[in-house]
Amino acid sequence: MTTAPEGQAASASAGGEVLRVEHISKRYGAVTALTDINMHLIHGEVLGLIGDNGAGKSTLLKILCGFQPPTTGHIFLEGEEITLKSVDQARSLGIDAVYQDLALVNQLSVYHNMFLNREKVRWPLLNNRSMRAEAAKRLDDMGIQIPSVRAEVAQLSGGQRQAIAVARSVYSNAKILLLDEPLAAMGVKEGAIILDLVRQLKQNTNVSIIIIAHNYGQVLEVCDRVNLIQGGKITLDKASSETSAQELTDLVVAEYRRALEERQRSA
Amino acid sequence: MSDTAERAADVFGPPPGGRAAGGNGLLRTLRHGTGAFLRQREATVFVVALALFLYFTIDNSNFLTHANMSTLLSGDASPWIILAIGEVLLLICGEIDLSVGFTFTMAPFLMYFLITYDGFPAILAIIVSLIFGLFVGFVNGFLTVTLRLPSFIATLGTSFVLYGVVLTTSHGEPVDVPASAEHIGKFFGNETASAWGWSAIIWAVVLVAIFHMVLTDTRWGLHTVAVGGNQLGARESGISVARIKYGNFMITGLLGALVGLQVAFYDNTIDPSAGGYTYMFYAIAAAVLGGTAMLGGAGTIIGGFLGALLLAIFTDGFAIIGISANPLFIIFGLGILAAMIANVQLGRLREAGRT
Numbered sequence: 001m002t003t004a005p006e007g008q009a010a011s012a013s014a015g016g017e018v019l020r021v022e023h024i025s026k027r028y029g030a031v032t033a034l035t036d037i038n039m040h041l042i043h044g045e046v047l048g049l050i051g052d053n054g055a056g057k058s059t060l061l062k063i064l065c066g067f068q069p070p071t072t073g074h075i076f077l078e079g080e081e082i083t084l085k086s087v088d089q090a091r092s093l094g095i096d097a098v099y100q101d102l103a104l105v106n107q108l109s110v111y112h113n114m115f116l117n118r119e120k121v122r123w124p125l126l127n128n129r130s131m132r133a134e135a136a137k138r139l140d141d142m143g144i145q146i147p148s149v150r151a152e153v154a155q156l157s158g159g160q161r162q163a164i165a166v167a168r169s170v171y172s173n174a175k176i177l178l179l180d181e182p183l184a185a186m187g188v189k190e191g192a193i194i195l196d197l198v199r200q201l202k203q204n205t206n207v208s209i210i211i212i213a214h215n216y217g218q219v220l221e222v223c224d225r226v227n228l229i230q231g232g233k234i235t236l237d238k239a240s241s242e243t244s245a246q247e248l249t250d251l252v253v254a255e256y257r258r259a260l261e262e263r264q265r266s267a
Numbered sequence: 268m269s270d271t272a273e274r275a276a277d278v279f280g281p282p283p284g285g286r287a288a289g290g291n292g293l294l295r296t297l298r299h300g301t302g303a304f305l306r307q308r309e310a311t312v313f314v315v316a317l318a319l320f321l322y323f324t325i326d327n328s329n330f331l332t333h334a335n336m337s338t339l340l341s342g343d344a345s346p347w348i349i350l351a352i353g354e355v356l357l358l359i360c361g362e363i364d365l366s367v368g369f370t371f372t373m374a375p376f377l378m379y380f381l382i383t384y385d386g387f388p389a390i391l392a393i394i395v396s397l398i399f400g401l402f403v404g405f406v407n408g409f410l411t412v413t414l415r416l417p418s419f420i421a422t423l424g425t426s427f428v429l430y431g432v433v434l435t436t437s438h439g440e441p442v443d444v445p446a447s448a449e450h451i452g453k454f455f456g457n458e459t460a461s462a463w464g465w466s467a468i469i470w471a472v473v474l475v476a477i478f479h480m481v482l483t484d485t486r487w488g489l490h491t492v493a494v495g496g497n498q499l500g501a502r503e504s505g506i507s508v509a510r511i512k513y514g515n516f517m518i519t520g521l522l523g524a525l526v527g528l529q530v531a532f533y534d535n536t537i538d539p540s541a542g543g544y545t546y547m548f549y550a551i552a553a554a555v556l557g558g559t560a561m562l563g564g565a566g567t568i569i570g571g572f573l574g575a576l577l578l579a580i581f582t583d584g585f586a587i588i589g590i591s592a593n594p595l596f597i598i599f600g601l602g603i604l605a606a607m608i609a610n611v612q613l614g615r616l617r618e619a620g621r622t
Contacts, residue, residue: 088505103503107496107564112489117504125484 017079018043018208019064019095019176024073025232026059033059035232037073041176046202046209048219048240051229052252057212058180060229064210065097065178066090094175098182103165106154110146111135113153114168142167143200144193159190163197170207177201177209183218191218198222217245230255308558309570311610316577323584330587341456341467342533344579346371346526348471350550351557351571352478353519358554359482360515361495361563362411362418367550369429370403370523371542375444375531376437382445389448393528400524403429404517411516412509426544433539441538444531452532455525459535467529471572474522479568491515495563553578556606558614577606 019041026034034056041047051057062068064075066084075082077093084090087097104113111128112119114135120127135149144163146156153161162182169177179198183191199222201207213219220226220240228236228248236243236251323330350367357364374396381392403425410421444452456467482488493501494511502508526546531537555561556577557570581602585595 087503103500105493105496105500105564107492108489116493116501117490117506119486119489121486125480126486126489128484 016043017041018077020076020079021064022074022076024060024063024070024075026056026063026068027071033232034063034070037229037232037234039227039234039237041208041210042224044202044206044208045224046198046211046222048216048223048226049210049212049229050214050216050219050226050248052214052255055229056232057214057229059232061097061178061180061212064090065095091172091174094173095178096169096172096174096176097178097180098162098165098169099180103168104153104161107152109150109152110139110156110164111149113164114138114149114171116168118172138171139164139167141204142170142197144197157190158186159193162186163193166194166197166201170201170205174207177207179209179211181213182211183213183215195222216248220245228252308565308610308614309567309573311613312556312558312570312573312577312606315606315609316573316580319577319580319584323580323588327584327588330584335583335587337464338458339579339583340471341464342458343582344575345456345467345471346530346546347549347553347575347578348572349474349522349526349529350519350546351553351575352474352568353515353522354547354550354554355557355559355566355568355571356478356482356491356515357418357519358551358559358561359495359563359566360491360511361498362512362516363551364404364407364422364516364519364523365419365544365547366403366407366422366426366429367519367523368542368544368547369426369433370400370520371527371530371546372433372539373403373429374400374524374527375537375541376433376442376539378448378528378531379442379445379537380436382447389445389451392448393451396528397521397524400520400522400527401517402520403523404520405513407520408509408513408516412512430543437537437539439539441536441540444535444537448532449535452535455529456533457535458533467533470525470529475568475572482568487511487514492564496565549575549578552603556603556610558610578603 017040021037021039024034024037025032037056037060039047039049049057049060063070063084066087066089069084075084077095082093084093084095090096105116108116111132115131120130120134132149139146139149142163144160144167146160146164153164156164166177166179166182179194182194186194195218198209198211201209202222211219211223216226220243223240225239226236226243226248227234228251230251236248329335350371353367354364377399378389378392378396381387381395382389387395407418407422407425410416410424411418414421416424453463454466455470457463482491490501490506490511493504493506494508498508527542530541534541550571553574554566554571556574557567557572559566559570581599582595585598586592590598
C-alpha cells in the first residue's frame, strides 16, 4: 500500500477523519471484485477515487452507500465502526450517493424534486410557497443557476440536473457525498457547473466528498487528494498537487501492458 | 405552473429569450397568457369540446335545453368523469384498472342483496357496497404490487371474476332498486325526479375539485407523479411505492362502486349489463384525451373531466342531430382519433416551443 505522508499531513490539518475503510474485500462467487481496500476520508476533504472500468470503483461505491455489504472488512464513521445495512440506513447516518440519472423525477418541478419526500406541508396541502423560497435560496447560495425553481426538471441540462441532485443531498444533511461519475456524458461547459459546485461545497459547507471517476484530468482540479484503484486495490494515495494526470495515465497504461503480456503468455 | 407573472418574480437569471423583446405591457401579458393556456395539456380537449358544444347548440335547438343538458351531464358525462378520476391517478402512477366497470356493476347488486336478503338498512348497505369497492381496489393492488402481475392482466382477471359473480348471483336479470333505498338514492342522482336530475353531475364536479387538489397540492399527488415518473428515483428518496399504488387502486375501486350505485339510482334499476368494459374504456379514453400519459408520470384530473365531457357532448350531440346509433360509432371512433392526433401533435409543438 503506497501512502503519501506529506499528503496526509496536509489534509490532517483540515480536521479529523470522517470515514475510514479497512481491509474491505468483496467476492461475487468465484469473482473477486475488491481484494483489500484501505482508505480514509478527511473531514471537509474532496477525494478523487479514480480507476479504470472494472477496477472496483462501483463495487466500492455500492458498499459505501449501503447497497450491498462487503465480504470482509470494517467501516468506521467518525471513529465508530458501523455496519451498513441499507441505502436508507446509510443515508440516515449521513452517507448519500448521487447517481447520474436515478435521482430526479423529470415531470416534477425543481423545487418539488429538492423536497421530494421531505415536503413542507400546511396540512393537508403542500406549502409550495415556502418550498419555492427555500429551494431558490439554497440553490442561490450554492451558486447553481437555473431559469426558475418552477421549471420542470426535464427542461434542464444534464449539468443542471446533476447539480440539483447534489444540492438535494447536501440539503438532506449529508455528511459524506459520493458522486458517481459526475462528469460522465457531460460537455466541458456542463462539467464546469459540477466542478464549480464541488468547489462551492468545499468552501461553504462541512460536507466531505468522494468523487468517483475514470476521467481524471478534470477531477484532479477540484480534489485535495487522489486514490487510484486498480484490480480491487488502492495502488496510489497522493495529494492532487503531488500527482498529475500524466502519472495516473502512466500507471493505468502500465497495468494494460501487464494484462496484455499475460494474455500473450497464456495464448 | 400557470401564472407566469409569479414565475417571473422568482427569476434566477433572466428567462431565456429575454424580457425586453415583448411589446407594451398589455400585449405581452395577453400573448403570455394565451401561450400559457396553450401550453397546458388540457387545452386541446377544451377547445375541441367547446367547438363541438357550440356547433350542436347552433345546429339544433333541442341541444341546449334543460332536459338535454341534464341527460348529457348527469346521465352520460358524470359516470365517465368519476371513473376517469381513478384512472387518471392510476395511469399517472404507472398502472391501469380494467376491472372498475365491473366493480360498478357489482356494487348496486351487493346493496340490493344486503337490503333484500339480509335486511340491512339502506344506508348501511350503501356503505358496505362502497367498502366493497375499496376491497376490489385492495385486491388489484395486492395482485399488482405484492404479487407483481402487470396491472393490465391482474385487473383483466378481476374483471372476469366480478362479472361472473354478478351474472351468477343475479341470474343475469335486472332488479329494481329496493324501495327503502330510493329515498337516499336521490342524493346520488335520479333521472325522473327533475330537481335531483343534477345531483350526479354535482357529485362529479365536487369530486373533480377534490381530487384535482389531491393531485396537484398534496404529498399524495406529488408522490403519485413521482412514482409514475421515476419509480426507482421515488423509491430512492424513500417514498413507499407500494402504498401509493395500493391507495390509488383503492380510490379507483371506491369511485367505481360509487358510480355503480349512482347509475342504478339514476336509472332506477340495477342491471347486470350496466357498467362493464364500456364504461371503463370511456373513462380511460377520457383520461387519455385529457392529456394523461399512458406511460405514467403526467396527467390531470381536469383533463379527465374535459375528456369525459367531450365524449358526452359527442355522443349526445350526434344523437340529437339525428345520426342513428349504428353509424354514430364510426363518427365517434374517428372523433376520438382526431382529438388524440391533435393532442399528440400539439404536444409535440409544445415541446419544441420550450426553451
